[in-house]
Amino acid sequence: MSDEWPTTDFSRLEMLYGPLAGSVRRLVDISIRxxxxxxxxxxxxxxxxxxxxxxxASAQSEPxxxxxxxxxxxxxxxxxxxxxxxxxxxxxxxxxxxxxxxxSEFVLGAPxxxxxxxxxGGVCALILDHVLxxxxxxxxxxxxxxxxxxxxxxxxxxxxxxxxxxxxERVDGAKTFSTGxxxxxxxxxxxxxxxxxxxxxxxx
Amino acid sequence: MSDEWPTTDFSRLEMLYGPLAGSVRRLVDISIRxxxxxxxxxxxxxxxxxxxxxxxASAQSEPxxxxxxxxxxxxxxxxxxxxxxxxxxxxxxxxxxxxxxxxSEFVLGAPxxxxxxxxxGGVCALILDHVLxxxxxxxxxxxxxxxxxxxxxxxxxxxxxxxxxxxxERVDGAKTFSTGxxxxxxxxxxxxxxxxxxxxxxxx
Numbered sequence: 001m002s003d004e005w006p007t008t009d010f011s012r013l014e015m016l017y018g019p020l021a022g023s024v025r026r027l028v029d030i031s032i033r034x035x036x037x038x039x040x041x042x043x044x045x046x047x048x049x050x051x052x053x054x055x056x057a058s059a060q061s062e063p064x065x066x067x068x069x070x071x072x073x074x075x076x077x078x079x080x081x082x083x084x085x086x087x088x089x090x091x092x093x094x095x096x097x098x099x100x101x102x103x104s105e106f107v108l109g110a111p112x113x114x115x116x117x118x119x120x121g122g123v124c125a126l127i128l129d130h131v132l133x134x135x136x137x138x139x140x141x142x143x144x145x146x147x148x149x150x151x152x153x154x155x156x157x158x159x160x161x162x163x164x165x166x167x168x169e170r171v172d173g174a175k176t177f178s179t180g181x182x183x184x185x186x187x188x189x190x191x192x193x194x195x196x197x198x199x200x201x202x203x204x
Numbered sequence: 205m206s207d208e209w210p211t212t213d214f215s216r217l218e219m220l221y222g223p224l225a226g227s228v229r230r231l232v233d234i235s236i237r238x239x240x241x242x243x244x245x246x247x248x249x250x251x252x253x254x255x256x257x258x259x260x261a262s263a264q265s266e267p268x269x270x271x272x273x274x275x276x277x278x279x280x281x282x283x284x285x286x287x288x289x290x291x292x293x294x295x296x297x298x299x300x301x302x303x304x305x306x307x308s309e310f311v312l313g314a315p316x317x318x319x320x321x322x323x324x325g326g327v328c329a330l331i332l333d334h335v336l337x338x339x340x341x342x343x344x345x346x347x348x349x350x351x352x353x354x355x356x357x358x359x360x361x362x363x364x365x366x367x368x369x370x371x372x373e374r375v376d377g378a379k380t381f382s383t384g385x386x387x388x389x390x391x392x393x394x395x396x397x398x399x400x401x402x403x404x405x406x407x408x
Binding site: 016017019020021023024026027028030031032033034035036037038040041043044045047048049050051052054055056057058059060061077078079080081083085086087088110111112113114115120121122123125126127128129130133142144145146147148149150151152155 | 220221223224225227228230231232234235236237238239240241242244245247248249251252253254255256258259260261262263264265281282283284285287289290291292314315316317318319324325326327329330331332333334337346348349350351352353354355356359
């Protein structure tokens with residue numbers, strides 16, 4: 001998308017579509033855990049299909065991963081990790097410290113399960129890719145994952161407060177070398193290191 | 205969960221809850237892409253909340269990652285990658301060849317976006333963790349990710365037919381060393397190698 005939108009438009013649209021995503025996120029979680037009988041499931045399915053039909057009349061064909069505002073910021077509405085409008089995203093809120101550390105605190109529920117009661121190892125990889133990559137991102141100069149190495153120390157529990165954090169180890173030309181981890185209050189569960197690569201040309 | 209269910213119960217319950225997950229999956233996709241006006245969004249949100257309320261009356265507190273059937277199979281209903289009942293999962297269907305190769309073919313839409321129009325690098329990691337791990341899984345003897353290394357060769361496109369595949373390179377005691385990749389019809393986009401570890405005791 002080449003159009004740039006004023007930040008005020010984004011705020012207005014987030015107030016409109018954010019709560020919709022929240023409702024869908026809640027439905028996702030409940031739909032996995034429900035033991036409802038066939039009549040209840042059929043009635044709920046009718047409502048869900050009707051809501052989807054109404055919303056689809058005006059659905060854009062293109063996804064919403066990144067949109068740019070006129071003040072130079074980008075907003076990742078549809079991003080699979082942080083997208084406010086994406087019910088698949090937890091969504092993580094990414095914080096940046098003055099010293100360059102990036103962190104996020106979150107709890108993962110039923111939709112992120114692998115082993116019973118535990119976070120899917122690949123979901124840990126998804127989150128660490130994003131959080132490590134966020135150390136390398138600069139306005140108008142996105143960084144792409146080159147290499148990502150994950151070491152799983154122990155299982156990560158669903159329903160427990162978790163923290164992901166990362167920082168830059170060094171920068172070598174277009175390459176940013178970062179390390180990070182996911183931890184619960186007993187310590188790290190997964191450690192990661194990654195190389196993230198800036199595109200040669202700043203994106204327009 | 206220690207209860208074991210007959211396979212016929214699973215078939216019946218999949219016929220009940222599978223289409224529900226399909227409807228929620230469609231709603232997830234449309235809710236990201238819709239440009240509906242506030243009145244349409246409000247009406248859809250009411251239906252979604254009502255459906256969630258009805259289904260929540262009988263929602264179990266525990267997730268559904270793996271359930272075991274009396275014939276010794278396990279069914280990963282809620283799994284974040286392959287869970288038929290999990291709207292966050294694409295869901296991937298995993299195929300196993302006689303020579304041990306594991307593969308899956310799929311198309312990823314808006315919910316899996318990172319860079320505009322492209323699959324989130326972490327989603328590729330999520331899928332490769334699962335597909336490589338599947339080479340090591342044995343009935344009653346799950347394997348957990350120990351180490352996973354991902355090399356991103358180029359961006360992976362949304363909306364394009366993709367294939368993930370993996371095979372075992374070697375087994376050393378409790379460790380299975382596997383390699384794999386994601387490819388489109390122009391070749392690989394992400395390569396992976398991993399070490400997967402069997403728990404010492406077979407699970408009951």
